[in-house]
Structures are given as C-alpha cells and as structure tokens.
Amino acid sequence: MNATFPRIIRIGAGLSLLVALLAFLVRSAEGQTPTEPKRLTLGEAARLAAAQTANVQSAQLRVQEAQSRVLQQKAALLPQVDAEPNWTSRTINSATFGFSIPPAPGQKPLLNPNGQILGPIKIWDFRGQASQSIYDPAAKQRVNAAKAGVGSATADVATVAENSASTAALTYVRTAQADATVQARIADSTLAAGLLGIARDQLSAGVGIALDVTRAESQLANARAQLIGARNDRNRAYLDLKRSLNMSLDAPVQLADSLASLPYAEPTTEEAAIEIALRTRPDLKALDAQLSVSQQQLAAVKATKLPRVSAFGNDGEIGFIDHLLNTYTYGVQLSWSAFDGGRRSAQAQEQEAMSRDIEVRRRDLRQQVSLDVRGALLDLVSAREQVDAARERQRFSEQEVAQAQERFRAGVASNADVITASATLNAARTGLIDALTAYQGARVSLARAEGTVSQIR
Numbered sequence: 001m002n003a004t005f006p007r008i009i010r011i012g013a014g015l016s017l018l019v020a021l022l023a024f025l026v027r028s029a030e031g032q033t034p035t036e037p038k039r040l041t042l043g044e045a046a047r048l049a050a051a052q053t054a055n056v057q058s059a060q061l062r063v064q065e066a067q068s069r070v071l072q073q074k075a076a077l078l079p080q081v082d083a084e085p086n087w088t089s090r091t092i093n094s095a096t097f098g099f100s101i102p103p104a105p106g107q108k109p110l111l112n113p114n115g116q117i118l119g120p121i122k123i124w125d126f127r128g129q130a131s132q133s134i135y136d137p138a139a140k141q142r143v144n145a146a147k148a149g150v151g152s153a154t155a156d157v158a159t160v161a162e163n164s165a166s167t168a169a170l171t172y173v174r175t176a177q178a179d180a181t182v183q184a185r186i187a188d189s190t191l192a193a194g195l196l197g198i199a200r201d202q203l204s205a206g207v208g209i210a211l212d213v214t215r216a217e218s219q220l221a222n223a224r225a226q227l228i229g230a231r232n233d234r235n236r237a238y239l240d241l242k243r244s245l246n247m248s249l250d251a252p253v254q255l256a257d258s259l260a261s262l263p264y265a266e267p268t269t270e271e272a273a274i275e276i277a278l279r280t281r282p283d284l285k286a287l288d289a290q291l292s293v294s295q296q297q298l299a300a301v302k303a304t305k306l307p308r309v310s311a312f313g314n315d316g317e318i319g320f321i322d323h324l325l326n327t328y329t330y331g332v333q334l335s336w337s338a339f340d341g342g343r344r345s346a347q348a349q350e351q352e353a354m355s356r357d358i359e360v361r362r363r364d365l366r367q368q369v370s371l372d373v374r375g376a377l378l379d380l381v382s383a384r385e386q387v388d389a390a391r392e393r394q395r396f397s398e399q400e401v402a403q404a405q406e407r408f409r410a411g412v413a414s415n416a417d418v419i420t421a422s423a424t425l426n427a428a429r430t431g432l433i434d435a436l437t438a439y440q441g442a443r444v445s446l447a448r449a450e451g452t453v454s455q456i457r
Contacts, residue, residue: 037252042172042262042440043457045245049168050161050454053246059157066153070146076139082129084316091119124324127316134332135309141300148296152289158282165453168244169444175241176259177437178234184429185227188422191401192220195418198409212408212415219419226426259436263457265380265443273373273450281369281451287362294358298351304344307336372449380446383439390428390435397421397428 040048050056095115103109133139196216202208242249278284311332317324337344404421407413447453 037254039254039256041256042169045172046165046169046453046456049245050165053164055160056164059160063153063157066150070150073143073146077133080131085126087124089120089122091117094118124321125318127314129314131310131312133310137306138300138303141303145293145296145300148293152293155286155289159286162282162451162453166448169453169456170441171241171244173437173440175237176255177433178237180259180433182230182234184433185230188426189223189227191422192223195415196220199415207411215415215419262440270374270377274370277369277373277450284365287358287365291358294351294355298348301344301347301351307334309334376446376449379442383442386435387439390432394428394432397425401425
C-alpha cells in the first residue's frame with residue numbers, strides 16, 4: 001500500500017501536466033487563428049474616423065457637459081426645498097440684551113446689571129423651507145444661453161469630425177501611395193531579374209560579356225534595396241492609418257481601393273463649390289453657434305436690470321422635545337438691483353465686444369472658405385493634367401525598355417541601354433504614383449474645403 005500510493009501521486013501529477021500542456025496548446029492555437037483583415041474604402045475610412053477618434057469622442061463629451069449646464073440653469077426656476085431639523089443648546093449673557101429690567105420697589109434686580117449667564121437652553125427645531133421663483137427674466141435668459149451652448153458644442157463635434165475625417169482620408173491616400181510604390185518596386189525588381197537572366201544566358205552562350213552580368217547584378221541589388229525601403233514605408237503608413245482611425249495598432253487592415261482605382265472628382269463649377277462650402281462647412285456653423293451663445297449671454301446680462309419676484313416659506317415645530325409648537329413664515333419677495341457699481345454695464349460691454357469679435361472672424365472665415373475652394377479646384381485641375389502627362393511618360397518609358405531589351409537580346413547593344421531605360425521607367429512609375437497621390441490629395445482637399453469629407457467616396 002505504501003508503494004502504490006506514491007505511484008498514484010506520480011500518475012496524477014503526470015495527468016495534470018498533460019492537461020496543462022493540452023490547454024496551453026489549445027490557447028496557443030486560438031491565439032494564432034488568423035483574423036480576417038478589415039477592408040476599408042476611402043469613404044469608409046473617413047466616416048470611421050469621423051465617428052470614433054479620440055478628438056470626436058472628447059467633443060461629444062463636451063456636448064454632454066453643455067446639456068448638464070442647461071439643467072443647472074433650469075434649477076433656478078424650479079422649487080427649492082430644504083429640510084433642516086436641528087437641536088441646539090446655548091447660553092446667553094444678559095448684558096448683550098442692551099437693556100435692564102427695573103426691579104419692583106424693594107426687590108432685587110431680576111438680572112445682574114453687569115450681566116449674567118442664562119441657560120443652557122436646549123431647543124429642538126424640525127423645519128422645512130421652500131422657495132419658488134415667480135418671475136426671473138435673467139434666469140430664463142441664462143437657460144437660453146445654456147441651450148445655445150449645447151448648439152455650439154454640437155457644431156464643434158461636426159467640426160472636429162470633419163477634421164478627423166480629412167486627416168484619415170489623406171492618410172489613406174498616403175497608404176495607397178505606399179502600396180503602389182511597393183508594387184512598382186516589385187516590378188522594377190522583376191525587370192532587373194529578367195535582365196540579369198538574359199545577361200547570364202548570353203555569357204554562357206559566348207555572345208555576352210561579364211561586364212553586362214555585373215551591370216545587371218548591380219541593377220538588381222539596387223532594385224531590391226529600393227523594395228526594402230518601400231516595404232518599410234508601407235508598414236509605417238499602415239500604422240499611421242490605424243492611428244488616424246483610432247484602431248488597435250495590431251488590428252489587420254486592408255485597403256479596398258488602390259491608388260489607381262480611386263474615383264475621380266465630378267466636375268463642378270467654382271460658384272457651385274463655393275455655395276456648397278458656405279452652406280455645409282461645419283466651422284462656419286460653429287461660429288454661427290458661438291455668435292448665438294454670445295448674444296444670449298448679452299441678453300442674460302441685460303435681464304439682470306429687471307426685478308425678480310419669488311415666494312418663500314418655512315414651516316415646522318420648535319421647542320422642547322416634550323412640548324413642540326408649530327411656527328411658520330410665508331411671504332413674497334421683490335428684488336431689484338438699482339445700482340451695482342457699473343458691473344452690469346461692464347459685463348454687457350464685454351459680451352458686445354465678444355459678439356463683434358465673432359462676427360469679424362466669421363466674415364474672415366467666409367473669405368477663407370472661398371479661397372480654399374478656389375485653390376482646391378486649381379490643384380485638382382492641375383493634378384489631373386499631371387496624371388495624364390505621367391501616364392504618357394510611363395507608356396513611352398515602357399516602350400523604351402522593350403526596344404532596348406530587343407536590341408540587347410539581338411546582340412547589337414550592351415545592357416547599358418536597358419539599364420538606362422529601366423532607370424527611366426523607374427522614375428516614370430514613381431512620377432505616376434506621385435501624380436495620382438497629388439490628384440487624390442487634391443480631391444480630399446476640395447471635399448474639406450466644401451465641408452463634405454465625411455461624404456467622400
């Protein structure tokens with residue numbers, strides 16, 4: 001029995017170890033399950049950023065703060081009720097009365113003329129108090145100003161969302177540029193590898209020279225170095241994209257749009273674009289909301305010159321614990337600040353200056369909106385022409401490479417011409433990518449100038 005027991009313990013320990021190992025393998029397998037990458041179009045990325053970035057969430061919380069301030073201001077117009085039960089024990093120095101009670105002839109004074117301690121007097125007071133504003137124009141205007149503040153905070157959310165969408169859209173375009181650059185460098189590497197294969201075949205056949213092989217190897221090494229750099233830039237671009245979308249940096253993301261497949265902007269006139277911008281730009285709406293808040297606050301300051309009417313009352317039992325008597329106080333109060341040392345006038349002047357400042361900034365912003373739209377349209381037209389020119393350049397570069405390869409295969413020229421043509425094609429591919437990036441960036445800039453980035457496709 002003594003020998004069996006240790007064997008049971010060893011078997012149990014082995015089973016426990018096996019179970020733990022299996023559980024670890026299962027968890028490892030679950031952790032290694034590939035996650036389907038999230039495919040995003042340009043428009044989806046813009047709208048996702050407009051909905052969930054940290055700046056947008058912060059702006060939405062400021063709306064809640066503004067809504068809470070409305071409730072705080074409304075409290076001044078609602079009944080105020082307090083319960084104040086208390087017990088007190090106090091003594092009184094009779095000298096603090098300021099008078100003396102003359103004694104009856106032949107009697108001692110009732111109170112010591114130099115003062116004496118009376119008490120302690122122990123009193124219970126079970127009392128409730130209530131008050132209600134009947135007429136308070138200043139409080140009503142403060143509620144209106146708080147409501148205008150909610151509108152201003154809501155307009156700020158739209159402004160922040162549009163800015164976040166614009167940042168994400170431009171980052172998406174740069175990521176698509178990085179993808180296209182990797183593909184171009186892969187094509188360059190493939191071309192260089194093919195050229196090296198031709199040079200080696202010709203050297204083996206005795207119709208080529210070692211210098212051609214060395215040139216081709218150098219060209220291939222250069223293409224591979226550029227490919228390594230392009231892949232690193234692409235990985236960094238994806239990190240920036242996920243950061244602009246407020247996503248986990250470990251979350252897999254895939255672009256649904258390539259740089260070449262992104263749509264072109266619909267042609268529009270300058271007047272129509274400016275009209276859209278003046279109607280939809282969220283920063284303009286935000287300034288309008290700020291102006292409304294300032295005007296409401298000015299009205300609240302001016303309303304403090306008017307009288308206020310309120311009702312008040314308290315009711316409760318007071319006295320000794322074994323003999324409580326009910327007492328009450330009710331009344332109506334009229335309050336009117338006839339003179340406050342010029343404080344209201346100074347506050348009104350401050351609010352008027354703030355309103356004029358907002359109006360000046362609003363006029364300036366309308367001018368800036370017009371400038372933004374005109375500039376974006378100019379950039380868009382120019383970028384479109386650059387794309388056409390870059391495509392034509394790439395087409396000619398591809399023809400040059402093909403012709404140089406034919407001459408090299410025929411043995412009528414060295415591969416120096418092919419390498420030169422390949423370098424030209426490399427630059428042409430990069431130029432087309434840059435032109436497409438500039439065009440899509442101009443399209444995003446136009447949408448931002450119009451205030452429609454969240455609607456971009």
